Amino acid sequence: xxxxxxxxxxxxxxxxxxxxxxxxxxxxxxxxxxxxxxxxxxxxxxxxxxxxxxxxxxxxxxxxxxxxxxxxxxxxxxxxxxxxxxxxxxxxxxxxxxxxxxxxxxxxxxxxxxxxxxxxxxxxxxxxxxxxxxxxxxxxxxxxxxxxxxxxxxxxxxxxxxxxxxxxxxxxxxxxxxxxxxxx
Numbered sequence: 001x002x003x004x005x006x007x008x009x010x011x012x013x014x015x016x017x018x019x020x021x022x023x024x025x026x027x028x029x030x031x032x033x034x035x036x037x038x039x040x041x042x043x044x045x046x047x048x049x050x051x052x053x054x055x056x057x058x059x060x061x062x063x064x065x066x067x068x069x070x071x072x073x074x075x076x077x078x079x080x081x082x083x084x085x086x087x088x089x090x091x092x093x094x095x096x097x098x099x100x101x102x103x104x105x106x107x108x109x110x111x112x113x114x115x116x117x118x119x120x121x122x123x124x125x126x127x128x129x130x131x132x133x134x135x136x137x138x139x140x141x142x143x144x145x146x147x148x149x150x151x152x153x154x155x156x157x158x159x160x161x162x163x164x165x166x167x168x169x170x171x172x173x174x175x176x177x178x179x180x181x182x183x184x
Contacts, residue, residue, distance in 0.1 A: 017076075024053055024073070024087070024094070031096025037080055038142055041098060045071040051087045051094065058083030059100070078142065102141050102163065117166065121182035126166070127153040128179075134168040138181075141165075156183050 019040045020033060025047035033041060043053055045067050053064040053073055059081035064073035077083070077100045087094035116129045128134060130152065137148045138156070141163055147154070154166065166179040 019074075024051060025049075025069075026051075026090060026093055028087075028094045028096065033096065033098045035077060035098065035100055037078055037100050037102055038076065039100075040074055040076045042072060042074045045069050045073075049090075051090065053085055054088055056084045056086055058097075060098070080141075117179040117181065120179075121184045122156060123184055124157045125153050125155050126179075126181055128168055128177075132170060132172075134170055134177075136169075137167040139165045139167065156181070159183050 017038050017040060018035070019042055020035055021042050021044070022031065022033065023046045024043040025045060026049055035041065043064070045051055046069060048069065050066050050068050052066045053062075055062050059079040060075070060077055060083040062075045062085075064071075067073070077098060080100050080102055082097050082099045084097045085095065117126055118129070120126060133151050135148070135150055136154050138146045138154060138159070140146055146159065146164070156164070161184050162182075164181045164183060166181055168177045168179065169175075170177070
């Protein structure tokens with residue numbers, strides 16, 4: 001039963017991590033990469049010379065170290081936002097930006113927000129309307145379970161400002177409902 005429940009939960013939050021492949025060499029000017037949170041970018045050093053790939057500003061921090069043709073640098077981006085990067089010896093000719101957006105969760109739309117949850121956005125406690133008790137689980141946008149409880153409310157005061165998914169299981173009817181909640 002536990003394996004079936006885990007499969008159901010993970011299918012709600014399934015995001016296939018994608019690897020994006022790019023060349024990195026002299027005259028890689030203003031490389032613009034758009035990906036989802038949890039995706040990986042792989043750069044392959046091409047051409048001649050010694051290069052590095054180092055973040056200069058933004059939400060992620062990385063440094064590939066130096067390498068020549070054939071070197072591969074891989075980095076997984078988990079934070080939403082933009083990160084700029086350069087090759088330090090060739091900053092005028094080798095630079096770019098990775099922009100990370102939130103994941104698109106695979107969610108059964110029929111049971112998404114079937115009952116009202118309030119307040120949303122919230123800065124503290126959210127309540128599911130009605131007098132039922134639910135087994136409640138809170139997931140971050142990457143599909144990681146953050147917390148769980150039983151009832152018709154959940155205290156999110158201690159969570160970071162972000163978007164979360166609340167999975168509510170009605171144990172009497174075995175119905176599952178999903179709510180997107182913004183914590184601010």
